[in-house]
Amino acid sequence: MSDSIGKTVVITGASSGIGESTARKLASAGANIVAVARRKSRLDSLVADIEASGGKAIAVEADVTSLEDMQRAAKAAVDTFGGLDVWVNNAGVMPLSPVEMNRIDEWTWMVDVNINGVLNGVAAAQPIMRERGSGQFINVSSVAGHLVFPGAAVYCATKFAVRALSEGIRMESDGSIRVTNISPGAIKTELADHIAVPEVKEGVKQFTDIAIDANAIAEAIHYAVSQPSDVDVNEMIIRPAKQSL
Secondary structure, X not given: OHHHOOOEEEXXXXXXXXXXXXXXXXXHOOOEEEEEEOOHXXXXXXXXXXXHOOOEEXXXXXXXXXXXXHHHHHHXXXXXXXXXXXXXXXXXXXXXXXXXXXXXXHHHHHHHHHHHHXXXXXXXXXXXXXXXXXXXXXXXXXXXXXXXXXXXXXXXXXXXXXXXXXXXXXXXXXXXXXXEEEEEOOEOOOHHHHOOXXXXXXXXXXXXXXXXXXXXXXXXXXXXXXXXXOOOOOEEEEOOOOOOO
């Protein structure tokens, strides 16, 4: 799909999982990659691999909970590659627990990363896209943004919020900024590592056993990014075939 060639794509949470797979996929399709995450050593390794394969990429060590960091990532895209075409809001955390446990620090962390992190990305990228008259946001929500699961109420709330933001930005964009909401099901990532409650972690294991590779989501993102400018793919849900919920 040649519409990916030459586009500059910022990807948050690019040091592992869906973000890393997406960076590799889009780089192989000819996109310029700005890989953003807190783990600089992993980003450097990713960039080295992309460049060794003939692709173009830079690493930006940054935290999505900081608007200044996201603005710095956006500036790096413009300074290095001359523009910013696509912003992938992928960074997320999932420390699941029942609400009655009052794990308030974990609630705050999820809201800061999963909601405010998306808003910071939008705030950093949208002015550039508006000035250019075009752009695209890819927001990674979840099946948990469509269904509520016991032990996951706060996480689900953050992912419902991502879907609402995606639709609101789309409606306000007058067609110049495309918005795609991606809702993965069980994917092989590090998300379950955030769960500190043993019984909840054990309950999630049923999903990790059927989880599919993060490349499945990278392919979906590639599809959305590669469409002609007058085509806006708004919503995709990608589950393992064996996942019933």
